[in-house]
Amino acid sequence: MTIRKPARRTTKVWDSLVTRCLPLQDRDAEFWWQLTGYHMAHMLDAAGYTVERQYEVLLFHYLWIVPRLGPAPDADGVPKWKAVMAHEGSPLEYSWKWNTTTSQPEIRYSWEPFNPGSDRNSNPLNHANSLDYMQTVSHIVRDVDFTWARHFLRELEKEDRPASYFLHAVEYNPAGKLGLKSYFAPRCFKLLEGGDSMVKKEWDDAITKLGPSNACRDNLMEFLANNPEGKLMKPIVLAMDDVKPSKSRLKFYLMTPHTSFASLKEIMTMGGLIDIPEANMKDLRSLIQAIIGVPSDYPEHANMPITPPIGKTWADTENLFECFVYFFDIAPQNPQPEIKLYLPARMYGPDDLEIAYRLMDWMRARGRGAYCDQYLRMLEVVGEHRGLANGKGLHSFISYQIKNGEADVKSYFTPEAYHPARFGRA
Template identity: 35%
Template sequence: MTDSSRVNWKSLVQPDGTPIEYSWKWPQAGAGAPEIRYDFEPIGAQAGTEWDPLCQLAAKELMGRLAMNITEARVDNTWFYHFMSTLFEHDSTKLMAAAARGEHISSTVLMAAEFLPRGVSFKSYIQPRLLGYPGVTPVSVYESSIAGIESSTPARTAVHDFLRTSEEGKLMCPFSVGVDNRPGSRLKWYFNSPHTSFASVRSILTLDGRIQSPHLEGQLRDLEELIRSVLGLPDDFPETEHPAVFLGAKSPYNLPPPPPPPPAQDSPGVDASTPVTFAPGYPYYFDVAPGQDLPGVKWSLPVRNYNIGDLQVAKAFTAWMEKQGRGAYCKRYMSLLARLAATKGTTLEESKGLQEFISVMLKPNGEIDVTTYLAALAFSEAEEGKPAGSLPSPGRRTRRRGSDC
């Protein structure tokens, strides 16, 4: 492990500043091996300084090098560069002045490398940073940027209608866009919901009934069972109640609320209704790429918010996978967790926080895509007891995958 006090930029990939995370996308029954992915934040030597206040130079250089040197990956950075040019303040002087005033300046570009049977592929995740929005960048900013590279699509129209008319949709906060760095990319639009009731999950995954399939009710029952078992909820827990409230969920980031927005005269055109409140909830993404009438919707359970032991989570999760007929890799998963716990100097029985997220997408054909996200634990044990904001950093953190929006 590394002493995190020596790093020049504290990433928000993980609460301790570790800039790496692992994930397993689990195979369907009898369908090969898990797909392995590394999520990471490229960090350059000038990150956090006036030369690179948003820690973006390393990511831009990396994507250019990947396109030149790994030709078989067919890297296409068109969408990446578009969002980088339209979703950020590019005046370093203004950014450094904003940081001095106490505005959040932190991680804005995360990346992923996927190792698949057909070869390696890359992804980018972009979290906007525009001056005048100290809390959540509003939907209109994303819409304007997306419209600059993609004409209106039925899937995006459906999402916009849901956000505008649904009681659950009105509460959702956007926090990122994600693209596959290859031709024919998906366009993933990330949001956080402050609600954690199963009724809210149903509403969002179906866009209030807009998304239908013959398999949907069975998939939703399976998902509800997964949530109950992993969180240890009682069998009679009402679907209208919120597990985050019942269990006292708390984000491990311990972020302070953002500063109040500047006066309107100082930020012309800024929407005064931009939300600025933060609470642990559930993150989602909507895939609004061209070619589909309705978006794919993915939900994530931020396990790390619930202070549950890793062994308890793993046993409940693997039991659910085995019930789904997908238990072929469960023993290897348990072994992996034990090895990760050992790198932390503990046992799986004592460990918490190795399993960060469990994400689910309900497919129209009845399949359920499942991915587990695992902590890399790069920093030394001595640093872990410190409050989340206590380590030296040139900037202040914002949201990580929506769990604090």
């Protein structure tokens, strides 16, 4: 079974691999390769990766990731499993790290391996595919270290508590380095919606066993426990760099129902603990205004207006996206976390084409428009099954973080692997 293929754009590297180099895989892997490999080929080409690097990335994806993405949907597009990685059930979520005035874009993705039974709760502690990946990929990525990932598997996967989703990420640096990450997410969405005080405590207890003294973590926990905005935040993901512990960082992802500018400033500064220049806060505010389309005089304490997509194709996670998501980076040597905002584009802002236009205009206004045309062409390939103007949800998040005084902006988007239009049902 193959996905429906209109007249497809191609790249030289993709054409070389699929027509002259690589054999067909089994039915499931071939589906994911023809979908996600094709998307990755266009992402790498659009981001200006060298031909050599494009081959390296696509072969890594083909050999190490694609065979672990699980069963393909049936001929009508009905999924045989739905991952939690993307809101619409795809097992990957792509990321485009926008260029600065001196650097090119970077390509990465998060992915979820298929572990039979874990998606149906018949065997929730089955992480066999992840464990096999961790064992074997270590022979290729020489500096990878899963010490912390294995620690959290032991500490969080307790029989008397709901099991976690165990997810991964790969960052493909243009210069040749691979960065691997691991993620843990509470399995029960209802716990997230209502809040589960035990999750935060379990995470903190597990982190304390790594080392009881951590001022950065302590400052975050103080904020979450005592600040009015911090108290509203619910944990959704705990992540780590898969490098030796002395160089690794922990990352807390938390969501809040407050989406106002006032809440944004309170959280980004951790109640005044972190000094963020007003110019940076105005820059972040301008990005939100551009994507969502609110006026410059939008009330400080008003939540952002939602514009949900037509249809309910993601009912299990629908309520999770009427929020802002924040990432707190906990590095042992830093006294305060580094904080990133994730704006859920699935729930806020216009259709995918208009979001792309607004984001590109924002980039061009800051002298960072060198890759805008390539970004749009690439996104049109990812969304060729339905057209970017014909809906929303391809863009999942737009993120903003201040790094070294400059805006680090990323676009996150999904393959929409099970979209009806991929199977002629739209």
